Amino acid sequence: MSGRNLNLLGLVLVGVVGLIFMFFTPHFADLDTVLELTVYMIMAILALSLALVWGYGGILCFGQSAFFGLGAYTYAIAMFNMGESTLPVVLAVILPAAFAALLGYFMFYGRISDVYLGVITLTVTLILFNSVNSTAGPEFHIGAARLGGFNGIPGIPPLNWPFNKGAAVDLEGMFYLSTGSLLLTYFGLRLLLASQFGRIIVGIRENERRAELLGYDPRAYKLATFTIGGALAGFAGCLFANWGAFVSPTIFGLAQSAQIIIWVIVGGRGTLIGPVIGCIGIQWLSAALGANQPSGGSDLWSKIFANAPLILGVILIAFVLLVPRGLVPTAADVAAFVLRGRRRREQRGLEPQQAE
């Protein structure tokens, strides 16, 4: 099988598995599981946004959670003011995208190197966190929405069908919506990356100077990638605000940013399915370890195992040191090695494997 066919097979496989998962899960799983899976799907969209920006665009953004949080807050605030979810959803995508565009213009057109870029995105995230965290008083409000500071905004009204205020989306509807959006995002990004634009941003990641000498403006392409990433993260934030009907400043926090980066590292940079797998796997692991209960157990061992930062930290260090390319590319390497061995035995010529 050539690389192209393999690629196509992978796409079909993802589509089929995704659709089966989407349509059958609510019939077989209880509501609790469906609810849990919904948040995995939402976070997977967030993971995809960084997979594009970092994995393909080569832009290490430590502040992807800023756009996520901005999307969530925009949705919440707009919802309290409008009461009908069509415009708030649009705003929750446009506002983070605009913010990403502004920040990106500032960084890319300033020709800031990638490490400094990481520091700036980190700083901006902290500015947002600090500012929103300190808006607890009743004097901080936008229209009818109180910002709530460190208490967050509870009781966010749910989504409804476009332009139909009465028809709120229920929990199962949320699952369909999130999973559907994830699949659409995945295939949309695959399409984007197969286009000329996608080729160029990967070219820029590989060698910025060379791409520039070939006549492409890396600043504009990076800016576009960053903006798309911001829009996707904002959309995920909007769904997240909807899912829990609650947002608090912790979604701007460093822990959230770290999580997104860990998903991408674990899954593999330069793939799309990797970060999705990484995201779902890590979240499942955190839930299984009981890491989401902040108090943990009483004895030392349960304190250590029910301790999200500790486990995530170990995972991050282990992957950077031992599996720096992530699970999916490493698995692909192993598979290619096995395939190549067989092909050699069949006395056929070597074909270059196309990386995803």
Add this chain to the structure above:
Amino acid sequence: MDLFVLLAIQVLYAVASLALISVGLAIIFGMMRVINLAHGEFLMLGGYAAIVATSHGISIWISMLIVAPIVVGVIGIVVERTIIRFLYGRMIDTMLATWGLSLFLVGLTTAIFGNTTVGISAPLGSIEIGAYRTSAYTLFVIGISVVVLGTIFAGLRWTRLGLIARGTMQNANMAAALGVNPPRVYAITFGIGAALSGLAGAVLAPVSGVFPTIGVAYIAKAFITVIGGGAAILSGTVSAAVLFGTINQIATFVTTPVFGEVALLGAAVILIRVLPQGITGRFFRRSL
């Protein structure tokens, strides 16, 4: 007039504490081009070391100025030997690994000490300036940062170790050809940087208290000070600390502490945009 003196002391304090929390990071970054995202946690560990030592009956001065730097310095050397040394030259990967380390240390201290703030009361009492009172400890922090920065300058400028360190920093291969062992220099440098972070964390512990996630409060400020300062370790850190500390304290004075932080971070973003090489990329280029 009294108010002016008070404000001046507060600005000096902001500058001094900024320089103090940044200098360990600056040494590690300036010498080894390693961005240590666990820097905030080194500060936090310094604070805990001082508090634990004090609660075991050791004098607060000894636990702050001797125990904390030694403990964190040893931790730093262990970290360099077990994690960092595999990642030299891979800047992004070091950033990620040290971030993992930072999460790990936060988790570990939470498991051991619990998620609460512990503190020790600041010694030295207070002094009066006209109608106002301020803590004498503030002056101590200013003094200690002057001493620390002076010692680093003297060490780098006049000692053999400083000479070797500067030589390795400029050209590791050449230094190796002349008989220096760069990995050892790196390990020692990392240890010294960590020890200074521990000292800073311990000295600031009576002011802010210590809790497992306090590193986050330090890390951004330390980072932008180092990055804003640019390549020169000392003059960069000092000039950036003066700029950012002044902006922070004046904005705090005019509005609220939260807005002061935001002004500091905002100023840093603009500075990096205007001077991507940092202050010493443009000014004081030949300084230490």
